[in-house]
Amino acid sequence: MTTPRPETLAKLTPVLTKRWLSPDAWRIGTYEQLDGYAALRKALKAHPDDLIQLIKDSGLRGRGGAGFPTGLKWGFIPQGDGKPHYLVVNADEGEPGTCKDLPLMTHDPHALVEGVIIASYAIRASRAYIYIRGEAVHAARRLRNAVQEAYDKGYLGRNILRSGYDLELVVHSGAGAYICGEETALLDSLEGFRGQPRLRPPFPATHGLYASPTVVNNVGTIASVPPIVLGGADWWKSMGTEKSSGPMIYSLSGRIVNPGQYECSMGVTLRELLELAGGMQPGHNLRFWTPGGSSTPLLAAEHLDVPLDFEGVAAAGSILGTTATQIFSDQDCPVYATYRWLEFYHHESCGKCTPCREGNYWMVRVYRRILAGQGTHEDLDTLLDTCDNILGRSFCGLGDGATSSVTSSLKYFKQDYLDYIEGRTAPKLSEKTLVGAH
């Protein structure tokens, strides 16, 4: 394997991942030796408003996909309103391709716990919840252990470090529903209901958990708080681009030599990431990829030099999302890939709104027909028409996300569809019972 060039290596910015190499960083003693809880001591001496301002100054944007400015979100919480405030961490990592929060919580859980305490102090919350994906059992083990250690050391509970500040933190396991990664569905689930999204407004900032002001942040966002508190906003902004500051964990998977987690300065390109990851596997040529999970429109080989920050990816017609970079080659079929993603959205649609529930159901069937070699040219119009009726018309972003791979694969790889329809590609599925009228 050839060594990446120095200028490419310089894109690496180990900040959130830096403790992962210490095998015991999940224990509080080791964590404390590695800057652990130093940020908390520092933060508790500052005024909460100054912490909110610090996060605003850092330009930190949400790491869960939408990229909303974190400091702004914290600032939305009305203060002095006499209501309890809540911090809820969205640890329901489930976007296909995304695998950055689980390792963080498994190997450095105290980073999240410390971030939770600081963020809760800033927004004046006395209760916080980490809603962790049910299947993430090992991360939850480590996280529950970390929370217990933090209680034992006086970092959680009453009168934290004798500051007079109290915080209770509960780790709450979900039960296997992708939709609970949507923040309002997550709140409903945390309240003990089916995880279905809520109408907004009112927004969680005023009517979140238990109808009280609530901040919902992703794991990576909250874990970014301690390093910002320590190193300052200017240091944080020395990484990334002007509007997308800081480091980001890029999760590379697929047909590459060294798949894995690469924490880089935001704005790194796929070409550079591939260089870091040892390039494509022998015999594979890059054909299509997702910049941020399956809900972001596919990009193609022509997008190798798109800067992977919020603005750069949007300008290329996709979305940065969770920086889950799934890389597919000329040996993978974009039609089949899209079909599998649609099966996922069909399965995970919560059923609350018609466009998503019905649209995905039917699109899956159209794909099966195409992949069974029995598709028609009209099917392609039907797919686009269905997407038109889902995108922007479904209750939450899940429906929108489902259309991403359909419309983008039809845009870049229509010939692949036609090859199935016109019999040049051998059928990939043998479906005997085909549905639909034509």
Added chain:
Amino acid sequence: MTTTFTDETRERAREIIARYPADRSRSALLPLLHLVQAEEGYVSPAGVAFCAEVLGLNKAQVGAVATFYTMYKRKPTGDFLVSVCTNTMCNVLGGQEVYDTLAEHLGVGHDETTADGKITLEHAECLAACDYGPVMTVNYDFFDGVDASTAVGVVDELRAGGRPMPTRGARLCTLKEMAVQLAGFADEREGAVADGGPGEPTLRGLRLAQQHGVSVPGFDPNTPIRSKAEADKAAAKAKAAEAAAKPVEAPAAQVGPVKGGDGASAPTGTPRVGEPAAATGSTAPDVKAPDDKSPQVRTAETRQPDAATPAPDAPGTKVPAETSPPAPRDAQEAEAAGVAANEPAGDGKPAGDTTGAQERNLNEASASAGGANSAGASETGAQK
């Protein structure tokens, strides 16, 4: 109706409920459903009744929740739940073949259990380990980079009474034992929390940085946190000095955070949060996007108006305090304007799901003649 649950389970149920605020015990429902699975291996009618009883809900309310989530099983399960990821990435890397082989080898299909009661097989959606693909889990602990033959090896060992060690994660326990942990209790097994170091893919970027001595320069953990109080003092001083010279109002904003404009306490500061207003869900006309923008991007921006716009108060942006009402007020206004009919969730039911909420919305929309806004708001919301 009496249930069969043990005293230990009842005691645990009390502990679970105590984690949540006193008047919000329903939050305990998900962990309680895990708890009843820990005793019975699935959510049985008795389990539903138990949850209903301890939370003061009716069985239909509990059943509605239990049937929504994939991890609550509705039939008895085996000791080991084998889940094979067949989502796109694992699928193309060989996950489908692993699943098909296991199904044939075990003679069961999705969500079915072998006759000896050992193994329940399922195909799973993305398990968040794509850099290790194709993956499968046993009772949710990872076996990475499997192929058909290693997967068959694992299930054979399980059926023979062995406990193969996961590639990452703790040594295996039974599915019922795992459900206790899912209900929020610590893994009591000696050393289990320490099991499972990071695999190579997790560390790759980090190792590369370490090998080549790459780190982020300029990190000083003692960087002071700027204090607004002090900045204000400085600003006041500057202003006084300025006033002495010539009355101009600008510099205050420059020195420190916008006065009163942090949005945290006083409703003044943040710019075009635009947020509540724009994000009512209207996909509509007010978003002007260049034609080459993909519809997905446009929709995402509409849902999250700031997703692609710069952080409004991005560092260095000076913000005139007047032009920038912060969200809380906007949200309140929007609410006052008519969305309020939608009883906020948390008061017992999810937003919009209260009986008659829709009806009330409709009535209110048509009743408030001047409420074009309010009608618009609930309408777009509803459609969206």
